[in-house]
Amino acid sequence: MAVTSRALELRRAGVDVISMSVGEPDFDTPPHIKAAAIRAIEAGKTNYTPVNGLPELREAVSAKFARENGLHYAPEAVTVTSGGKQALFNAFFALLNPGDEVLIPAPYWVSYPEMVALTGAVPVPVPTTPESGFQLDPGELEARITPRTRMVVLNSPGNPTGAVFPPEVLEAVAALAQRHGLMIVTDEIYEHLVYDAEQVSIGRYAPDHTLTVNGASKAYAMTGWRIGYAGGPREVIAAMNALQSQSTSNASSVSQYAALAALTQPAETARFTEQARRAYRERRDHIVAGLNALGLPTPTPQGAFYVMADTGRLHPDELEAARLLLEQARVAVVPGTDFAAPGRVRLSYATSLESIGEVLRRIAGVLEH
Ligand code: PMP
Numbered sequence: 001m002a003v004t005s006r007a008l009e010l011r012r013a014g015v016d017v018i019s020m021s022v023g024e025p026d027f028d029t030p031p032h033i034k035a036a037a038i039r040a041i042e043a044g045k046t047n048y049t050p051v052n053g054l055p056e057l058r059e060a061v062s063a064k065f066a067r068e069n070g071l072h073y074a075p076e077a078v079t080v081t082s083g084g085k086q087a088l089f090n091a092f093f094a095l096l097n098p099g100d101e102v103l104i105p106a107p108y109w110v111s112y113p114e115m116v117a118l119t120g121a122v123p124v125p126v127p128t129t130p131e132s133g134f135q136l137d138p139g140e141l142e143a144r145i146t147p148r149t150r151m152v153v154l155n156s157p158g159n160p161t162g163a164v165f166p167p168e169v170l171e172a173v174a175a176l177a178q179r180h181g182l183m184i185v186t187d188e189i190y191e192h193l194v195y196d197a198e199q200v201s202i203g204r205y206a207p208d209h210t211l212t213v214n215g216a217s218k219a220y221a222m223t224g225w226r227i228g229y230a231g232g233p234r235e236v237i238a239a240m241n242a243l244q245s246q247s248t249s250n251a252s253s254v255s256q257y258a259a260l261a262a263l264t265q266p267a268e269t270a271r272f273t274e275q276a277r278r279a280y281r282e283r284r285d286h287i288v289a290g291l292n293a294l295g296l297p298t299p300t301p302q303g304a305f306y307v308m309a310d311t312g313r314l315h316p317d318e319l320e321a322a323r324l325l326l327e328q329a330r331v332a333v334v335p336g337t338d339f340a341a342p343g344r345v346r347l348s349y350a351t352s353l354e355s356i357g358e359v360l361r362r363i364a365g366v367l368e369h
Contacts, residue, residue: 002319003021003319003322003323003326003332003333003335004332006323006326007021007326007332010326010330015330017326017330017331017332018331018351018358018359018362019332019351020332020333020347020348020349020351020359021332021346021347022348023159023306023348023350024217024221024223024350025218025221025276025350026350026352027221027272027276027279028221029221029222029258030220030221030262030269032261032268032269033220033222033258033259033261033262033269034258035261036258036261037225037254037255037257037258037261039257040253040254040257040258041254045253045257046253046254047253048249048250049251049253049256050250051241051244051245051249051250052078052079052080052237052241053078053079053080053229053250053256054080054253054256054257054260055075056260057080057256057259057263058075058076058078058079058080059075060264061073061075061078061231061263062074062075062077062231063263064263065078065212065231067266068191069201069203069204069212070201071201071203071204071207071212071231072207073212073231077231077232077233077237078229078230079229079240079241080228080229080251080256081215081227081228081229081230081244081248081251082227082228082248082251082252083217083226083227083228084213084215084217084228085111085228086248087213087228087229087230087240088111088112088115088185088187089115090230090243090244091230091232091236091240092115092116092118092119092121092185093243094236094239094240094243095150095151095185095211095236095239096116096119096120096150096151097121097150098119098120098121099120099121099122099148100119100121100122100148100149101121101122101124101146101148102121102122102123102124102149102150102151102152102153103124103126103141103144103145103149103151103152103182104123104124104125104126104152104153105125105126105128105136105154105155106125106126106127106340106341107128107134107158107160107161107308107339107340107341107344108125108153108155108158108339108340109155109158109159109160109187110338110339113125121150121151122148124144124149125340126140126141126144127140127340128140128161130297130299130310130344133161133163133300133301133302134161134162134163134299135163135169136154136163136169136173138173138176141173141176145176145180145182149180149182150182150183151182151183151184151185152173152176152177152182152183152184152185153185153186153187154170154173154184154187154202155186155187155189155190156170156186156188156199156303157191157193157199157301157302157304158190158304159190160304160306160308160334160336160339160341161301161304161308162299162301162302162303162304162305162307162308163301163302164194164197164198164302164303165200165202166197166198166200167200170200170202171205173202174202174209174210177206177209177210178206182209183209183210183236184202184203184206184209184210184211185210185211185213186201186210186213187213188201189214189215189217189228190218190303190304190305191214191219192218192219192273192276192277193219193276193277193303193304193305194277194302194303195280195281195284195302195303196302197302199303203231203232207233211230211231211232211233211236212230212232213228214228214230215229216255216258216259218304219262219273220259220262220269220273221272221276222255222258222259225252225258226251226252226255227251227252227255227256227258227259228251280349280350282353283305283350283351283353284300284301284305284349286353286356287307287347287349287356287359287360288300288301288307290360291307291309291347291360291363294313294364295313296309296310296311296363297309298310305348305349305350306346306347306348306349307346307349308336308341308344308345308346309333309344309345310344311325311344312343313367314366316343318336318337318343318344319337321335322335322345324366325345325363328366328369329362329363329365329366330362331359331362331363333345333346333347347359
C-alpha cells in the first residue's frame with residue numbers, strides 16, 4: 001500500500017512511473033463479448049437474475065468445465081459470482097469455522113490468508129522454494145495437517161509465483177484430502193495463461209472434496225465486468241448461494257450475458273486467448289532473461305503473468321528494494337512481504353514489450369550507480 005500510494009504521489013507530481021504492479025491484462029475485452037453485453041442492454045436484460053446466475057450461463061459453465069477441464073458439474077452444482085474473489089469469499093464463509101486451519105502454499109496471493117482470517121479460521125503457510133520454481137511438495141503439506149485442518153487452498157497457475165502444479169502433485173494432494181477429510185478450494189483463474197506446462201484441474205482426482213473456482217477476469221480480459229464462478233459439491237454450492245442471496249444477490253446481469261458469449265463462442269474466444277498467451281509468453285521470456293542478466297535472480301514462471309525477482313543486489317530488504325526501484329528507477333513493483341516472499345519483489349508483465357525494455361534499462365541505470 002505504501003509503495004502504491006507513493007507511486008500515485010509521484011505520478012501526480014508529473015514523474016513518469018512505469019507500473020509493473022497491476023494484476024490485470026492490458027488487453028481490451030474481445031469484441032464479440034462486448035457486443036453481447038450491448039445487445040443485452042438494448043434488449044432490456046437489466047433485471048435481477050437468479051442468485052446463482054442465469055440458467056443459460058450455468059449451463060455454459062457446466063459445459064466449459066466438461067470441455068476444458070474434464071470436470072462434471074451439473075448446472076445446479078455451479079454458481080456465478082461477482083468475480084472470482086466473491087466465489088472464494090463465499091466458499092471460505094460457507095466452509096470454515098473459527099479455529100479451523102487452512103493450508104496455503106506460500107508465496108501466496110494476499111487475499112487467501114486475509115479472507116480465511118476474516119472467518120476466524122487460521123491460515124497455515126506451506127513453504128515452497130525458488131530453487132524448485134515454487135513447486136508444492138505434498139510432503140510439506142502433509143507435515144502441517146493437524147486435527148483442526150479443514151481445507152487446502154491451491155492456485156495453479158499461481159499468483160505471484162507463476163508455478164503450475166503437475167498432475168502427480170495434484171493427485172498426491174487429492175489423496176491427502178480424501179484421507180484426512182479436507183476440502184480443496186482450487187483457484188484456476190489463470191488457467192489459460194500457461195506457457196510450457198500442462199494445466200490440470202485437481203477436481204478430476206477428488207470431485208467430492210474439491211470446489212473449483214474460476215472466472216472471466218484474466219482469461220478474457222474482463223476484470224471490470226466482475227464475473228467469477230465455481231463448481232463443486234451441491235451442498236457447498238447451496239451454502240454459498242445462501243450467503244450470496246443476503247449480500248450481493250447476483251452478479252451484474254449485463255456482465256453475465258457478456259460472459260455467456262465468452263463461453264458459448266469458443267472459437268472466437270480461443271482466438272483471443274491464444275493471441276494473448278503468445279504475447280505474454282514473449283514478454284515473460286524477455287523480462288526473465290533481462291532480470292537474470294542484471295543479477296536479479298528470477299525463476300522462469302510456467303504460467304500467469306508475474307515474475308518474482310530476487311532483489312538482494314539492490315537491498316537485502318524487499319521493501320527497501322521496492323522503494324529504491326520506485327524512487328530511483330521510477331518503476332512500481334510489489335514487495336514480496338505480504339506474499340510471504342522475503343527478499344523478492346513481484347513484477348507483472350501484463351504490459352508491452354516496449355515498457356518491459358524500458359523497465360530493464362531503468363533498473364540497469366540504478367544498478368550502475
Ligand atoms: N485469484 C487470484 C489468484 C487473483 O490473482 C485474482 C485477481 N488478482 C483473483 C483471484 C480475483 O479475480 P476476480 O475477482 O477479478 O475474478
